[in-house]
Amino acid sequence: MIKSQTIINAAKSGLMVVLAVIMPMTAGASGEDVPLDKAPINLNNHESLQRGARLFVNYCLNCHSANYMRYNRLADIGLTDEQIKSNLLFASEKVGDTMKVSMPKLDAKQWFGVVPPDLSVEARARTADWLYTYLRGFYRDDSRPTGWNNVAFPNVGMPHILWDLQGQQVLKAEEHVDAHGVKAEVHKLVLDQPGSMSPAEYDVAIADLVNYMVYMAEPAQIKRQQLGLFVLLFLGLLFVVSYYLKKEFWKDVH
Numbered sequence: 001m002i003k004s005q006t007i008i009n010a011a012k013s014g015l016m017v018v019l020a021v022i023m024p025m026t027a028g029a030s031g032e033d034v035p036l037d038k039a040p041i042n043l044n045n046h047e048s049l050q051r052g053a054r055l056f057v058n059y060c061l062n063c064h065s066a067n068y069m070r071y072n073r074l075a076d077i078g079l080t081d082e083q084i085k086s087n088l089l090f091a092s093e094k095v096g097d098t099m100k101v102s103m104p105k106l107d108a109k110q111w112f113g114v115v116p117p118d119l120s121v122e123a124r125a126r127t128a129d130w131l132y133t134y135l136r137g138f139y140r141d142d143s144r145p146t147g148w149n150n151v152a153f154p155n156v157g158m159p160h161i162l163w164d165l166q167g168q169q170v171l172k173a174e175e176h177v178d179a180h181g182v183k184a185e186v187h188k189l190v191l192d193q194p195g196s197m198s199p200a201e202y203d204v205a206i207a208d209l210v211n212y213m214v215y216m217a218e219p220a221q222i223k224r225q226q227l228g229l230f231v232l233l234f235l236g237l238l239f240v241v242s243y244y245l246k247k248e249f250w251k252d253v254h
């Protein structure tokens with residue numbers, strides 16, 4: 001009895017040590033504990049995926065690559081080779097190429113201090129909600145070398161490259177008094193200078209972009225969902241057929 005108690009205690013303290021090691025790691029991985037906004041993802045919306053692909057190719061591939069993504073895979077989301085060629089490719093690229101970065105790695109390191117990571121599977125690494133919050137969470141911060149900071153990724157090395165669309169946000173501190181009279185400072189993003197899009201339009205554009213990045217992180221998922229639907233329909237049909245067959249077989253027995 002005593003023995004088993006000591007074993008349990010030892011196991012408990014062992015677990016605490018493991019947790020103590022893991023906890024700061026998970027906290028660090030997500031940056032700060034910011035509340036994430038829900039990304040309205042819909043992989044069946046081909047138009048949204050196509051708009052997202054265009055934004056991604058035009059704005060992100062200047063610095064990031066997507067080495068696991070081939071352009072002609074975009075046929076999955078309803079684009080023809082011809083459309084891919086005329087809308088998304090530079091003259092030197094072929095539809096079978098992967099999405100390469102335009103900027104040499106060495107320059108990137110010099111300009112930003114870090115090499116912008118490959119974004120092929122970023123949506124799986126960070127989640128859609130994080131991306132949606134991050135890409136809408138840039139604000140002016142003159143203490144940063146790029147002039148920008150981010151609520152989801154404090155002191156990020158990436159400048160706000162969509163600022164012409166969104167405009168400029170600033171982070172305003174407000175005093176918040178809760179029901180118990182406890183004062184706390186909360187920070188809120190406020191649009192300081194409007195961009196070419198309204199805030200609602202910008203949210204839709206980012207939803208498209210994140211939608212595309214979720215698709216890109218696992219292009220097979222669209223096919224898989226279609227196949228799943230087909231299998232369910234087939235099983236449904238099989239059920240009806242077998243039901244009537246069973247009725248036919250047993251009608252003389254009852």
Ligand code: HEC
Pocket residue numbers: 055056059060061062063064112114115116117119122126131134135155156157158159161162
């Ligand atoms: C001017 C170059 C540049 C462009 C253009 C750019 N980025 Fe970045 N991005 C960076 C750099 C540099 C980092 C690394 C930041 C760091 O680690 O501090 C980064 C980091 C990121 C991260 C975080 C990666 C991680 O998990 O650590 C995401 C997500 C991201 N970029 C998405 C995008 C998207 C989407 C676009 C297109 C809309 C884009 N970026 C365009 C330079 C760029």
